[in-house]
Amino acid sequence: MVSHGWLADHAVAGVALLPGTAFVELALRAGDAVGCGRVEELTLEAPLVLPQDGAVSVQVHVDGPGESGRRTVSVYSQTDGDTWTRHALGTLADDAGDTARADADAGDDVPWPPADAEAVDVEGLYDRFARNGFGYGPTFQGLRAVWRRGEEVFAEVRLPEEQWAEARHLGVHPALLDAALHAMAFGGFVRLPGDVAPGGDTGRVRLPFSWNGVSLHATGASALRVRLAPAGPDAVSVTASDGSGRSVLSVDSLVTRAISREQLSREHGTFHESLFRLDWAPAPAVNGAGRPGRWAVLGDDDTTSLPTALKSAGAGAERFADLSALAESVTAGGSMPDLVFVPFEGQPGTVTDPDTVLSVDARRALSADGVRTVTHRALALAQQWQSDERFTGSRLVFVTRGAVAARAGERVLDPACATVWGLVRAAQSENPDRFVLLDLDDDEASLTALPRILSGDEPQLVVRAGRAFAARLARVQTTPNTAPATETPDTPVWDPQGTVLITGATGVLGSLVARHLVAEHGVRHLLLTSRRGGAAAGAAELADELTASGASVRLAACDVANRSALADLLASVPAEHPLT
Helix, strand or coil: CCCCCHHHHHHCCEECCCCCHHHHHHHHHHHHCCCCEEEEHHHHHHHCCCCCCCCCEEEECCCCCCCCEEEEEEEEECCCCCEEEEEEEEEEEHHHHHHHHHHCCCCCCCCCCCCCCCCCCCCCHHHHHHHHHHEEHHHHCEEEEEEEEEEEEEEEEEECCHHHHHHHHCECCHHHHHHHHHHHHHHCCCCCCCCCCCCCCCCCEEEEEEEEEEEEEEEEEEEEEEEEEEEECCEEEEECCCCCCEEEEEEEEEEEEEEEHHHHHHCCCCCCCCCCEEEEEEECCCCCCCCCCEEEEEECCCCCHHHHHHCCCCCCEECCHHHHHHHHHHHHCCCCEEEEEEEECCCCCCCCCCCCCHHHHHCCCCCHHHHHHHHHHHHHHHHHHHHHHHHCCCCEEEEEEECCCCCCCCCCCHHHHHHHHHHHHHHHHHCCCEEEEEECCCHHHHHHHHHCCCCCCEEEEEEEEEEEEEEEEEEEECCCCCCCCCCCCCCCCCCCCCEEEEEEEHHHHHHHHHHHHHHHHCCCCCEEEEEHHHHCCHHHHHHHHHHCCCCEEEEEEEECCHHHHHHHHCCCCCCCEEEH
């Protein structure tokens, strides 16, 4: 911040951020250089945190023109040689029509302030902002006067004199445009920075998120007359002129988005690696001689090798036909085993009973119905185990083969057993210390090692060639939304001109996805389908809401299971807005 010290005057939740208006300035100047003076859309994807020490490199990348002449613009930053991070993505277009409109609107006879507008007291505004996490220094405290007329807000903003020289070299000084947005605090038509809805979260603040239809008509202004008007939920339109009434800037729609202070804190400095994957690490050694206690195995047939293997390893295990037989034994005075094994291998055939066990080979051949049957039986076992007080203090061990790909080159061989793992993991989260997952290979050494391995308290174990591996979380070395500015990111992004097709869009989940794509990802063209289309309950209201947020929405009735109907629907997507 040595070269632009005034940026330190823009802090949110105690973190110095590049203001959203600076991204607009960068996009406008880049567009001007390639003959596209209108920022058709600019979505701010991530805050750009300004470090107290060191430098930040900023790169603006403009793609070649498309068929319509529009160009994609993106803004990246890099700190101390780190990975390039994308912060903004948008579209540039020709501004000929906006320039003509601005010329027609200009004139000295525009009354200011409007005669029927009421003055509003702005005293204490910046103290209010500071209390709600916005630390505006002198450069950004440019709001001088405010008037209201219905839902419209009019304001005068001015830069401090020491910034006038720099303003002459800019399209619109970011601090000046930012100050214009401060007048939104008096609008009532959008929740603003520092404002909290009834029952809302005071830890969240609102920042500019998506700019639409931005045109610069004059450069170098040090003062502005501003008009703000509602443009949809959490959105506002902005027009600004100089002291003579000449148009300087127009914004069709600016959408704001809430962000928590925790999110800003996570953006401070380098990225904290917070994405994890499941890994299998060598299980810690168990102290002692490996005395497992009393064991039992469910199943009354000879197709599972588990009891024989345990006996050979010096860990004998009683056999019970099922959990009911075990419960009767305990009631009759027998001791409750410490571990009860349920081998999901060893008996060919179809599952017909909760305690029946399937062989690996049989289970591999199962249809989807068979997989569901296996899972239902595992669920029945877990529920019976959990509900019977006689089993309290013991652990039920689900033994599988081929359910987990734990080592390099392995693959899941048994989808049915894999679903058992998923189910029992959920049960483990609700009932710690009651269930164990154990996946074995065909190596005899793995069975021999069980008395030693199961003396510990690991809830999930994979045994390969006699070695035990326990489930652990491993950090994934990556950062969100990052890529070299000169390369295409590995993760696909939404084409601002593309159409997003959502099936089942008028249902609860579909409508949530549509709102999320518009609000969080700046999607602007939606094709919403369901069996009833626009006739579905709430469909019209959903379309109106998304349209008010700046999206172009089309509702269509289509059974996507009908190949011909789906083909017709896809063929109707306009070429200028292809599927993305």
